[in-house]
Amino acid sequence: xxxxxxxxxxxxxxxxxxxxxxxxxxxxxxxxxxxxxxxxxxxxxxxxxxxxxxxxxxxxxxxxxxxxxxxxxxxxxxxxxxxxxxxxxxxxxxxxxxxxxxxxxxxxxxxxxxxxxx
Amino acid sequence: xxxxxxxxxxxxxxxxxxxxxxxxxxxxxxxxxxxxxxxxxxxxxxxxxxxxxxxxxxxxxxxxxxxxxxxxxxxxxxxxxxxxxxxxxxxxxxxxxxxxxxxxxxxxxxxxxx
Numbered sequence: 001x002x003x004x005x006x007x008x009x010x011x012x013x014x015x016x017x018x019x020x021x022x023x024x025x026x027x028x029x030x031x032x033x034x035x036x037x038x039x040x041x042x043x044x045x046x047x048x049x050x051x052x053x054x055x056x057x058x059x060x061x062x063x064x065x066x067x068x069x070x071x072x073x074x075x076x077x078x079x080x081x082x083x084x085x086x087x088x089x090x091x092x093x094x095x096x097x098x099x100x101x102x103x104x105x106x107x108x109x110x111x112x113x114x115x116x117x118x
Numbered sequence: 119x120x121x122x123x124x125x126x127x128x129x130x131x132x133x134x135x136x137x138x139x140x141x142x143x144x145x146x147x148x149x150x151x152x153x154x155x156x157x158x159x160x161x162x163x164x165x166x167x168x169x170x171x172x173x174x175x176x177x178x179x180x181x182x183x184x185x186x187x188x189x190x191x192x193x194x195x196x197x198x199x200x201x202x203x204x205x206x207x208x209x210x211x212x213x214x215x216x217x218x219x220x221x222x223x224x225x226x227x228x229x230x231x232x
Contacts, residue, residue, distance in 0.1 A: 004161070033219060040127075042208050042222030043162070056217045091161055097218075105218040109154075109161035 004110035006092050012116045013082055020078045021113045025094030032075050033107060034067060036060065037089040046090075049075060050097070082117045089114050120145045122192075122209045124223035132231050137181075137196040139226045141209030144190065150212040151192045152220065153183055157205045165207075168192060179203070204230045 005024045013019050025032050030051050035043035046065070047057045051072035061067075064082075069075040079086055093107040125140040143149050150169055154162040166177025173185045183194045194207060206227050210220040 006161075009159075031218075035220075040224070042210070042225050043220070045213075045217075045219040045221070048217050048219060056215075056219075093162075095218075105150075105212055106164060106167065107220060109163070111159075111161045114159070 004092055004094050004108050006090075006110040006113050008113055009111060010114050010116075012118065014118050015084060016081055018078065018080045019082060019115065020076055021090055021092075021115075023075045023077070023092030023094075023110060025074070025092070026096075026108055029094035029096045029108075030072065031095045031097050031105075031107075032069055033093040033095075034075070034077055035091040035093065037091055037112070038087075043091050046077075079115075082115075084117045087115055087117045120149060120211045120213060120221055122151070122211050122221065122223040124207075124209050124226050126226055127224065128227045128229065130229040130231060131199045133201055134198050137194070137199045137203065137228065139194040139207050139209075139228065141183075141192045141194065141223060142190050143192060143209075143211050145211060147214055151183075151185065152210045152212070153177065153181070153192075153194050154208045154210060154222075155179075155205050156208065156225075162208065165194070199228075199230045201230050201232075204228055 007022045033048040034046040037043040049069040064080045067077045089112045091112045092110045095107045121144045152167045153165040166175045176182045209223040213219045
């Protein structure tokens, strides 16, 4: 088990372009979270999946953002028509919810994708 | 809504000195609290978690934290700092909703000097 992986690690794009990030969670983890971290701040929740179902989206997730988790395995986060304000580190985390694990929901984070919008 | 506040965005200690990073929480119910560490250009690694089993929690790399309900605090300590401890540290509280998402503080950057 290699932990949570994210691809790419870095992405530089021009304003107005679309970008897509991928997250591979720890195998058999049924929950997957996306967070965004801007410079000097802590991560902020964007959305999460329980298996393949997207159950909650933050108001930070504008209609230019879309996330999927087909078949309950890897997830993708797409940003359409990127803006300079989208520049941030996008973090993915996974956890397994069952029994006592539900009590504290330990989340394992990936290395993140750093997006720079020029 | 639950929240955490980290006092001090930057802390500098000498190698071998005590590390104390402060975190205060706000919660209407018994909270589940976490400390994460982030090294440059990396994701977050869990240091320790409080789940109400014990008020003094021991984590990895010699860190520990004490939950004090009367002070609504969950400060992170390490008796003797090492150069490799230099990183960003985040306190987080687990949301009470079904999402169980984490709400993070703004972080404290720890600098360790010789």
